[in-house]
Amino acid sequence: METKLSGRLAIVEQDDWLKPVEGAMTERYAHFCRRLSGIERTAGSLVDYANGYLYFGFQYDPVRRGWWFREWLPGAIDVYLFGDFNGWQRTELPLRRGAGGVWSIFLPDESFAGRLVHGSRVKILVHGRNGWLERIPAYIRRVVQDEQSKDFSGQLWAPAKPFDWNGDRFDISSLGSLYIYECHVGMSQEKEGVGTYAEFAGTVLPRIKEDGYNVVQLMAVAEHPYYGSFGYHVSNFFAPSSRFGTPEDLKALIKRAHELGLAVVMDLVQAHYVKNINEGLNELDGTDHHYSLPGPAGEQPYWDSKLFDYGKPEVEHFLLSNVKYWLDEFHFDGYRFDGVTSMIYTHHGYTEFDSRDKYFTDVNGDALAYLTLANKLVHDFRPGAVTIAEDVSGMPGMCAPVPDGGVGFDYRLGMAVPDFWIKLLKEVPDEEWNIWEMWHMMVDRLGTVKTVAYCESHDQALVGDKTLAFRLMDKQMYTDMNRSAENLVIDRGMALHKLIRLFTISLAGDAYLNFMGNEFGHPEWIDFPREGNGWSYAHARRQWSLSTNGFLRYSFLGEFDKAMIGLMRRYGVLTSGFAYNHLMDEMNKTIVYSHRGDLLFVFNWHPQRSIPGYEVPVPAPGRYRIVLSSDAKRFGGYGRIDESVDAFSFPRTHADGSVGHYIKVYNLSRAALVLKKQED
Known part of the structure; x- marks a missing residue:
């Protein structure tokens, strides 16, 4: 690999904000280069080293x-x-x-x-x-x-007949934009019990395909002794969890996903490991500094787990081999690296990143060098594979190419967005929502950093938190989600559930993520069997029938999500860059923006105010047709918009003499419209 230590790193040349910390950036890259050079001297290549x-x-x-x-x-x-x-x-x-x-x-x-x-x-x-x-x-x-x-x-796992990968030539890079469906195999079935790889392949993969998602993100793959850890306290890093089936069952799941045109990304946990002596790595050789640093430096106090010593060559070899193993043996298409912030800071991210110096203080340089090696390995071994960083800090260069001085991730998770929605729903009445703050939160990211947008994931669904649906509708979901019921709380909740998702996916990133079941507003929380709930599986499953029985409103939310994903994919919205803002109407809580120059989004967040004949600026003159209305009856709305009527633009001269073009729409409260300029 060509290193660039003699001159300024490209990442610094391209960002004036980094020039005051150029020394730290250069040393970070030099650290990686020293590690890589040592590997290449002894093994020839990083790929050969990770065996x-x-x-x-x-x-x-x-x-x-x-x-x-x-x-x-x-x-x-x-x-x-x-x-x-x-x-x-x-x-x-x-x-x-x-x-x-x-x-x-x-x-x-x-x-x-x-x-x-x-x-x-x-x-x-x-x-x-x-x-x-x-x-x-x-x-x-x-x-x-x-x-x-x-x-x-x-x-000893050595089947007489190797798994048949014949015909499996899938390449995630062929997908274009990523629409990620985050899943947990064990809780993916409706039964009160543990789902299997085979059941997931047979029942959930077709649903994901039908709903329009193209990436399956599997959680809890590596073996973990406590089911309730959600797979985050890993004990055996090369063993797929046997509670879901055999390794061959997992391989069959991935092969079947590829046949359906779905990529499979693994939630890779290398930020820490379980403390257990009986099952895990802790004190495996009799010392407390085998895979960890000795003493408190080897502890993750916030997660009650052990930390890896990323600077020890044998640990580096173990972890890099683990990265290659899942790609090689199981044909995973990439990774979502869990807990990156905890890895790269000795304070594990428990601070406010409110100044430039914070990004370069208390940094674990060995961990950053390791992650850079891991990203290089992934892309050297499987050039089309994807890596996603779960990093809340926003460490500079996380998604910059390695030769430029970056860490090499392809995407980062937009973790501030779900936190924003939760804070807004918890603390601010609808009528006081600040549309400027909402807009800023969605678009506050660097254009050079690919971001996975999401408004909620499994984190928000766990016990102690609430999904958006449950936060919006709470106990009313138990009694008034049937289609014949009339309930203002449900009406509000469903309307905002649709708006929040469409607003997020169309503004906040270059890829999109959803946790299974959240697309149709799956009720309640995720609570794995434990002593406190009588070891019950009642809340560790997905009640798919709620969205398919034809009597409940969950199906409306599911249909909207399917239409939303279809719209984004059909028009390539996630590849069109930042939206162009046309209008911010604070009085009427209305935001208007466009993508591609011909796709217009109109959001009315006001809780009561609906305005007939509302004038909306458009990106170009012409005829506009509604391609999505959140108020459509098929999405649980009231069908107050006639979607068959096109809107024709008209010119208007502004005070400065310029001419703008407008259309008139029925601007419904708590509703969104997407219109497409027609080619006449």
Whole structure:
């Protein structure tokens, strides 16, 4: 890779705001370059370096005819391999310590044929400073839990017939704009229980396709011992969660998604790992500084978890191998990197980023260098793959190309937008909403930084928070969502639910994200089974029937979302750049803007004021036809707009002598119109 340390970085040349901190930016890039150079000297390339999953753990040797098992445990005193294949004899098979603290053992077929087979349960016994402990190998590819004892153990996963990827040539870069459907496989079914990969592939993927989304973002993929952690306390980084099915089931899900034209992005958790001794990496070699820094520096106090030591070469190798593994073995199309802010700051983001200096204070340089390496690896190995940063800080250069001095992400999540909607709905009455503040929040981003827009995700749906639908309609959703009921709270809630989503998707980013079920206003919260709720699955599922039974209003919201996504895709709105603002009418709470020069958006946020014959400026003279009305009856509105009537523009001379063009519309309260200029 060509490095640029002799001159000014392109990222600094292009942004005067960064020139006062040019030294910090240059050192950040130099740090990455030093790490990369070391890797290339020893391995030849970053892609070849990230092959830990092909060396550690169980690897079959066809020449010697048997299994190698290797584990990096520099602090261990003794290590043994055991499992059902040797009658759980804990100290029968000692490993030999090698260079760099790598322990290994060879298990020849002549001794273990018929015993060490696909599905064999395995563990390691590690004698370290913390005693003699039974542990699960770090690179294990499958972990299962015993139903009676609830104990976890690893499995040798080596199916006789490799998964058939024949014909799978999907490339996410062919999709254009990304419309992301965020999902959790376990809670994706209507039953009160845990959904499976196979059920998801059969029932949810077709729904996602039909609704117009083109990217499936899978959460909670890597194994985690506590279901209620939402997959964020990972224990086994190379093992897809067995509670949803086998690795082959996950591969089949991804292949089926590709057949439907859907990309699959993994929610990758490398910001921290579970503290558990029995299941995870914590103190695996007997020390507190194996995968972490020693002492408090290795703790994530806000999440009750452990932090990775991104500066340790073996940890870097482990994590980069993990990045390549999911792309290689499972054909994922990219990643949403979770907890980036926690990774790159020693305060983990718990501060206000209200000055330039804050972005360059308390920075974890090793983590930033690691993320830059990870992004380079992803794009070197799979050029079309996509990476998304969950970063609330807005760290400069997060989405800039690596050669320019950036970290290399393709997108960042627009995390301020959902926070804004929640604050507005909680604290400000409708009639006091400031349309200038609303506009500014949607468009306050750098044009050079691709942003994933969303008004709510799984974060807002968890216990302790509320979805937009529940925040808008609350307990009335239990009694008055049937189509025959008349309820002003429901009317308001449905109207604003549609407006907020259309406003966000058409203004706030270059891609769009929705959490499954939120598109039709799925009621209540997400609450995984726990002692406090009697281990119930009642709130850890998706009640799809609410949107399909024909008697409830949820279907109206779902139909609007489908039409909205279809409109955005049909006219390429997400690729058209920032909208052009034509009108801000504070008195009538009306905002008018356009995309592409021919697509006009009219939003009336006023709770009561509807205005017939309202004059709207248009980007060009001509005939305008309504292509979407949030008040249409098929979307649960009152159908007060005749969508068959076109609006013809007329000129008006302004005070400065310029001539503008206008149309007249029925400007309905709490409603939005989208009009398209017709080619006559």
